[in-house]
Every structure is written in structure tokens, then in C-alpha cells.
């Protein structure tokens with residue numbers, strides 16, 4: 001049998017197709033305003049940097065499970081920030097950023113060709129990549145009724161959503177949990193943007209109101225990239241069903257998927273402090289207000305976007321035309337089709353630029 005490179009099973013890396021729009025935006029005399037990716041631009045808080053360097057001399061291997069301090073800090077942060085209770089620190093598992101965890105989760109859970117993975121209709125691309133790496137089948141469905149009698153092995157939910165900023169309500173989340181329970185499916189809730197809500201409340205899958213205090217089959221994935229500006233550090237964790245987390249721990253130990261100790265120390269500091277997180281949220285709130293008014297003022301409709309770090313905007317034309325229109329003004333945005341076939345007439349505009357660049361974008365849109 002000839003070798004089949006894994007990359008052959010994966011979609012083309014979509015960002016390469018933005019190169020010409022990027023070149024056009026770069027040519028703007030005022031410079032590019034890059035709102036195409038959600039990468040943080042504000043510095044890491046000093047208390048987090050200090051925690052990183054404090055253990056810089058430690059030579060030994062870190063543990064895959066993470067330090068007790070880190071796991072307790074995660075449990076406490078979930079309680080303080082989101083009112084989540086009933087999490088055992090032993091059921092917290094650090095990840096080298098959540099992208100790797102999501103990409104490998106179906107495989108680590110033992111899914112394969114017989115399994116179906118459900119992902120949102122408009123989704124962060126790594127859910128599909130994860131299913132493909134496991135050799136599993138993938139279906140895009142927001143309502144589980146669409147699946148008919150067929151069960152599923154794993155359901156990814158993402159509220160607040162990337163790219164749409166949509167927040168799933170209590171009833172919706174309860175229905176997902178109930179549907180999964182009745183079929184023995186696992187729910188993986190990607191809660192990357194849970195701490196960045198602008199209108200209304202976003203709920204964790206671990207919230208008692210959602211799961212009635214039963215965590216069986218539930219996993220919540222938390223990234224520190226956006227809320228604590230730690231994208232460069234690669235810092236996240238997964239928690240929820242203790243049996244599932246123990247299973248993941250076992251495999252990740254064998255595979256060497258461990259978070260470096262200085263990063264564990266930095267994560268502990270970040271999870272123990274809410275001030276830097278609140279400050280960052282307020283920065284994004286101000287940027288969102290400026291950009292939202294400017295985008296609407298330029299004639300766009302902004303759908304959902306009630307939470308998270310993106311505006312999901314449309315004026316009813318093909319998304320690539322909108323990308324070009326923005327690029328002519330020196331602003332780079334992401335075409336909605338990157339996130340699923342339903343995104344063909346939207347663009348995703350990130351709030352992750354400096355105050356100066358957001359002001360420049362607003363001026364160009366006026």
C-alpha cells in the first residue's frame with residue numbers, strides 16, 4: 001500500500017488564499033489594519049510574566065497533569081468568573097493551547113471511521129480537522145434534529161461562537177446535553193470566548209443550570225489566549241467529566257503532550273487574577289463599540305456578534321467582494337466561507353488590533 005500523507009486528508013490551508021487582498025491592504029498609504037485573525041496585540045500582564053520567569057531555572061520535566069496549584073487555580077477561576085461549581089481539580093488537564101487539544105481530541109477519545117462528529121454549521125476550522133485526523137465522519141449541524149435517527153459520537157459546540165459571535169441560550173444547551181445523554185455521545189464545548197460577552201450572558205456546559213449537576217460525557221475547553229493575552233505562551237485546559245479527563249491524561253502522558261513548567265506557572269498566575277482579565281475585556285469592549293458603529297455606518301448589517309472577538313458582517317454580496325472592498329481601504333478581513341458553506345456572504349472582522357489601528361479603520365470606513 002502506498003503511503004498516504006495525512007495532509008492529503010485535510011482541507012487546504014485557507015489563509016493562503018488571502019495573500020492578494022493582504023498585498024492590496026499593505027499598499028494603503030496609512031498601512032494595513034489587519035482584522036483578519038484574532039491574535040492578541042496587548043502585552044501580557046506583568047504578574048503573568050513574573051510567574052513565568054520565576055521558574056525559568058527549573059530543569060526537570062513538567063507533569064502532563066499539571067501542578068496542583070494550576071489545577072486548583074483553574075477550578076477557582078471557573079467558580080469566581082462563571083459560577084461553575086462541582087469541578088474536581090483532578091479533572092483539570094492543561095493543554096498546549098486549545099487548538100492542539102481540539103485537533104487531537106477525536107483521536108485521543110478513540111474515535112475512528114465508524115464515528116460521526118457534529119460540528120457547528122459555521123465553525124472554527126479545527127473541529128473538522130480533528131475529526132479528519134481521527135478518520136471520522138463530520139457533519140455540520142446547529143440543530144441536532146437535522147441528524148435524524150443517526151447517533152453521533154462527539155458533538156462540538158462553541159458558544160460564544162467563532163466566527164459569528166452567537167451565544168447559545170440555556171434551552172439550546174440543555175437540549176444538546178439531553179440529546180447527547182440519550183445517545184451516549186460526548187459533548188465538547190469550546191469556551192474560548194466565554195469571558196468576552198457584550199450583550200447577555202454566555203453559559204458554560206459545566207453550568208449546573210445546563211447539566212443539572214451531572215458532568216457525565218461533558219468536556220469544556222478553555223483557552224487563556226484571548227482573555228489573558230496568552231496566545232504566544234500556548235495555554236489552555238480541558239475539564240468536565242472526570243472519567244473522560246482521566247482517559248485523556250493517560251494518552252497525553254504517553255504522547256508527551258505536556259505544558260512547559262514556566263507556562264504552567266504563568267497560567268496559575270493568570271487564573272488567580274481577574275484584574276488583568278477585566279482590563280482586557282474593557283479594551284475590547286471599547287474597540288468593539290468604535291468598530292461596530294463604523295461598520296454599520298458603512299452600510300453593513302452585523303449579525304449576532306453579541307459576544308466574542310469578531311463582528312460577523314454582510315451587505316448581501318459574495319464575501320470575497322467584501323474582502324476586496326475592505327482591502328482597498330487598507331483593512332484585511334476574513335471571508336465567511338472560511339468557516340463553512342453558510343458563510344459565503346459574510347466577513348469576519350476581528351476586534352484584536354491596537355486602539356490606534358481600530359481608530360484608523362473607523363476613519364477609513366467613515
Ligand SMILES: Cc1ncc(COP(=O)(O)O)c(C=O)c1O
Nearest residue numbers: 097098099124162192223225236
Ligand atoms: C473557537 C476557538 N477555539 C479555540 C481556539 C484556539 O485557541 P488557542 O489554541 O490559542 O488556545 C481559537 C483561536 O482562535 C478559537 O477561535
